[in-house]
Amino acid sequence: MSALENARAAAQKAAEELAALEAQEAEKAAQKAAERAERQQEKDTAFLAQWEKLDADLQAVGSKSAAEIIYEGGDVIQAVALFHIQRAKRNAVRAHARAAYFRLHGEHPEDRSAMELTQRDMMIADRLEEAITRAAGMHAADLVGALEAEWMVPDGE
Numbered sequence: 001m002s003a004l005e006n007a008r009a010a011a012q013k014a015a016e017e018l019a020a021l022e023a024q025e026a027e028k029a030a031q032k033a034a035e036r037a038e039r040q041q042e043k044d045t046a047f048l049a050q051w052e053k054l055d056a057d058l059q060a061v062g063s064k065s066a067a068e069i070i071y072e073g074g075d076v077i078q079a080v081a082l083f084h085i086q087r088a089k090r091n092a093v094r095a096h097a098r099a100a101y102f103r104l105h106g107e108h109p110e111d112r113s114a115m116e117l118t119q120r121d122m123m124i125a126d127r128l129e130e131a132i133t134r135a136a137g138m139h140a141a142d143l144v145g146a147l148e149a150e151w152m153v154p155d156g157e
Contacts, residue, residue: 044100051097051114055090062086066131071138076131080124091116 001009062083069079097114 041104044104047100048097048104051093051100054093058086058090058093065134066127067134067138070131070135076128077124080122080127084120084122087117087120 062085064079066076066079066083070076094114094116098108101109101114
């Protein structure tokens, strides 16, 4: 055999070895991708089973009205901020739920499930004025009740 034939044979053998290694590498990558997809499917299924509870929990945290916060002596600005923060978090949960559904089913949910909440203009000055007015009315109602209890003779006595 000539040196050229030896070189060709060596190159052919190296090409075959390279192809075998590349096939092994591709098989490993495909196996990892399949395992990852299976784990993701399990996580998506588990998330979809509880996303509505997460959404409800976030809504409950930011559900007090600004008037109630003022009435209780709390910081209304923090209450308004908390409302909008919780709303943004709820939208993140809902987006994740829609994405998980899509990964599991290959299509978006047909119903209104996990729809994004609309953006709300904060209009802080308007909302603050409304909240203060409502809280003042709540305090006045409390005082009226206390005044009547102490200073009015009940009907039927």
